[in-house]
Amino acid sequence: MEPKKRICIVGAGPAGLSCALMLKRYGISATIFEKEEIGGLIRNAWRVENIPLMPVRSGEEIAAELQKLIEINGLEIIRDEILSIEDGKLSGAKDEYPYDFLVIATGTRPKRISEFEISDRVSYEYVKLPKNISSLAIYGGGDIAFDGALKAFESGVKPEIFIRSEHPRALPKLIEETRNRKIPLHLKTPIREVRNHEGRLIIVTSEGEEREFDALLIAIGRVENLPRINVVDLSRVLIIGDAAHVNYRQMSIAIGDGIKAAMRIIELLGGA
Template identity: 40%
Template sequence: MRRYDVEVVVFEKNRVGGLLRNAYLVENFPIFPPAPGEKVCEILESRLMESGAIFLKEEVIKVSNRRVITKKGSFLFDYVVVASGTVPKRISDFEVSDKVVYEFSELPEFEKLAIYGAGDAAFDGALKALEGGKEVHLFNRGSRIRALPLLVKRARNFRRFSYHENCPVFGVKAEGDRLKLITEKGEFIFDALLICIGRVPNVSFVEKDDRTFIVGDAKGSFRQASIAMGNAVETAMEILKREGRI
């Protein structure tokens, strides 16, 4: 949009890149060599700042009738593009302390980490922790692993990685400054717990109309950064076409 000299305002409540920062390696951009998610996000942030877009570090609480409402004010636009990603499926009963999180970047200091889930996010988190020399135990409720085989293979190459199959977690208790996981196969003590049991589109704050577009993971498409970016670019071109700019 900036290439067509359109004024653009970007709202972000945390850091540019979102969940992509948690990726062990981003490998689905054919023109780039594999790189950690944090590195890719640094490049994205740099390009955003160079673009001339207005960047506002504010949390959006509602989008309605082309109006973006934040905790600090209300802003009216010609078009709104919502790229708000996803939110985690939660287990409120397990949230016994701040050592229970849903994103790797939110973890406190730890030496021994429990991960609940067996998808890409779970194995990404495991690999990041293992590369840091930590001990990781991954608990899978069933027997099916939903992660990329490449991620699974990499994790299993680490000596300090333990995989617990058909081992649902029944409960979590705070034990001083540590956590006790209660499972069908026994009780385990950890420094922290990362829950990765799935995510859903983060669009509950959006009232859709013909000038509000939802893109990327928030749209409910495949959770792939390359697809999300392509979807966003296509949406930008559609807006420019409507306005007779192309």
């Protein structure tokens, strides 16, 4: 009898979990590696309302549903950060793992401003901000920035958005929702400096204006988040979701990618 193939999926967001769930339907088990919380970046979404047939939900609600699917289907999750990939081997922070087929669904990482990272009150994800804040500065003009502003507003936090350019890049729907709530938008207002002051943050704009906030969310863009890859035979390695389409970060695309990757593996195994 041919030995069972070892299928590994790196990343437990919508792409990786969609792949694992589709494989499970065919009786094929996969091992999923995740270093953080289930759901990935989708946890930060204010609302997800662009997927046909799915009711409008917050990103945190979707992450909770993904966690339930993991438990119902008995998916195996290993808590480790995969740092590098070679032919047939994953190297993590905790251990090494063999694979026959590999799916990389590691999403994206933020463009950082290291000089602003002065305390835990500065974050690149809304869900990682301190819980006891009443005011929030947001730096960026894309979907993540506006999602953060709307989530803050609904939580009773007073947000203000600082944007370097004259025009926000976010979805028109998000911009409209933000303006309807009269959330301040500071256009053409780069942040020049961030300082600590008695447990709060001083935000200094390019014009020298100083404003005080409880926290800062930096959302100036994202890039693909891939481990080091030193693989000769790429025929059994698939990169999917946001890691493969950094400019098209949509959950619907990630889900489709995951299902497609699963079908490809099933085909290679001779099952479809």
